[in-house]
Amino acid sequence: MSSDVRPRRRPTLAQRTTLVITATVALAVLVAALLSIGLVRQAARTEARRSLAQQANVVTGLVDAAIPARTGQALRALRATSTPVARVQPNGTVRGDALAVAAAERGKDQLLAGQPVSLRFQAGGRTVIAEGRPLSEGGGLVLARAQSDAIGPAVRLLWRQLLALLVGLVVAVVAGVLLARWLAKPLQRMASAAHRLAAGERDVVLDPTGPQEVAEVADAVNTLSAELGFSEQRQREFLLTVSHELRTPLTAVRGYAEALADGVTEPESVPAVGRTLVAEADRLQRLVGDLLDLARLDAVDLRIDAVDVDLAALLADAEPVWRSRCGQGGQQLLVERPSAPVLVRTDPVRVRQVLDGLAENAVRVTPSGRPVVLAVRHETDHAVLEVRDGGPGLTDEDLTVAFERSELHRRYAGQRPVSTGLGLAIVATIARRLGGQAQAAHAPEGGACFRLLLPTVSAGEPGQTA
Template sequence: MLKSLAARTALVTCVVAVMSVLVTAAVGIPLTATQANKAARQRLADDTKLTAELLRPRFVNTPRNPTDEENVAKRLAEQNIEVYLIRSGKADREGLPANVVKAIAAGQNVEVRLAKVGGRIRLVAGRPIGKDGNGVVLAEAPPGGALERFSSQLWIALLAGLAAGLIAGPLLARRIARPIRNVATAAKRLSAGDRTVTLSPDGPTEVAELAHAVNALTAALATSEGREREFLLSVSHELRTPLTTIRGYAEALADGVVGEEGAQRAGQTVLDEAERLDRLIADLLVLARLEAADLPIEVVDVDLTQLLATTAEAWGGRVASAGLVLRTELPPFPVPVSTDPGRIRQILDGLLENALRVVPAQAPLVLALYTSPSAAWIEVRDGGPGFTDEDLAVAFERGALSRRYQGVRKVGSGLGLALAARLSRRLGARIDAGHAPEGGARFTVTFPLRTVS
């Protein structure tokens, strides 16, 4: 029942309303009692002074005004105030404390105080009249009426607070929960494939931020799915091309169109296309495992100088057969790092493969290694057509350059640079693309340097 935000908000509103009334009562009751007591004391003191003045003619040789005396007596009786007269140091009736009577008899004022009068606690105050031990004392019950009224009516305030919470709570809860419901509806539409979902960024700041976030997510999903579709189309094309070639030669061999003299060349072509398919599928599998974060990485101590020398030796024959000039720039000392040499070789092979595809004959291809006190970086540079600044911004996005240069220059599947970027991140390295001094592209893979003990 209380699992929804609306129900919980309504409950909290009611609780807050009731707690507000209780806190107000906790503060208000003592304040009310204090003020009531203070007012009662002041009133009793004033009544005592006035009564003493009006009764003075009874005790001294001055004309009396019975009407005034009767009015005072009547008013005091209406207020439940008892009047005690002191004559020659004695009270007109029993009940007053002896110390009060003694003070009046001595000509002293009795300020308002609590005392037991006739067995009951009362506020008493007295004034002497003349100098013969005469005076008047007033006694009044303590001011408990205001406090009692306040306490007896507290339940009314509690009910009013609860009613206000019950009315305002659901309204407030509905208003608070509406943006969340809208987001939930938008999320369901997004999960169903609707990429036209937008939320109006109205209301409080937090609600507006939530709407902006959902709108940004919608746009990002639409962009990502668009790129995925383009990538699938590109990969489909890359797969279809070697498959078409293999199928064509296979049909020619099966139909006897290719004779003995052309069988070897046809077989070599089929083998080359099969290897191309194998590389493409391998790249796709590696990318999928990288995105799933389960690609095995075997970190060992590696000498980058030796690793690059071995790579240059392995690629030397293939680069020479393509008519290119492979140059190495390696330091004359070991450069130790902790990494996976197999994955480093995979990155370098992909970068060199890309270069062989586009670099013209007799252009330079450079494999270099540089160091600083804190890092080492590998560079693969070439004298090919290179990239524009706009190309560099998307160089490592899957299939971006392949789509951009389709039909303009030789392109691959668009997986190589994306694979190199993801492998670099898994190894704790950083890869960057830039312009090479040889006129073409430059790719830099940077590693934190490790000192061998």
């Protein structure tokens, strides 16, 4: 049963960035608006009462000073600004504007008693504020004003502020969209580059633009592209080398086999042909074995059986075998082993594989009469298994690529005895899987020196030559 349900599309970085910026700015605008409304309204009320009180003080002072002209001018100015005025006579009579009269009726007792009045009350559905001041001749003067009229300018200012906040919100949203696109665009280019790399392109180059972190990711993608190209080039060279090595013995085997099948081989030449076929078959077997070893060593599930191993004892077991091999080739075998055990926790089979592989290479390249040295010793916090030879040696540049697959084979094929070119790669892989390290150096005997470094279990003692 098939399903047509498509996976839910996730929001993009640009969308999320815009949403976060918009929500943040909107929240800030809302909080600012709420705070502004309360604070501005409260400040406006306070300022209205203070202003009305000052006006009451001024007009009362003019009346007490008996300056009729200026008093009349002040009263006309107040009425022009919607500020009603009422006067309480010493006998309690109240005259003036209706709103001020309503306020004066509420506070005339205090005014007649010579006390100032400050009122806030409801009249005609409106909130009214009033200020009254006693006069020196008796009675008093009352100024009143509707609170809405008093705080109107402040409210209009508040609306302007809210409008400015809304404009700021719109600007922030637009800026957020532009910022999100600026951030997302290089990331989209990187995603496209990654898909192109996955599709097989290797000339992918990105321009490291944008913030530093995004530019670093672009640099990383460029590095990955270059490294993939280099790695695949090395793999192609490796496959070409292996195919060439396979083709040579296969050609010889096929040629001799056809000669035998066609009956053109002389009877007395059959043993020699047989030996040649065996030699070429052995060569093929070694190459296939090395390839299988590399495949097994690269596998994640390669089994390592770690036990306590005395490298000095392991070297002693290997000595007779390689003394016999050196005797056949005319090389001089020297063995340096310590007088005390050199204990490591490792897989003895894999360590012996490393020793045999390095010794095989050393015997192959060392001329007759020259030394081949097998050594074990303890150094600080690790044990060293070392194979040195008196062969042609390696250059400084060779040492840096000695453990790369078929690299030395490619450089020296036809110039000196070489094998499949995979042995040192196998050594390096085994060393890593054992938790150690493989190293290449110049040997004091004039040739090459290869070492396997492994962590020790207990300290050993200086070695001796046998």
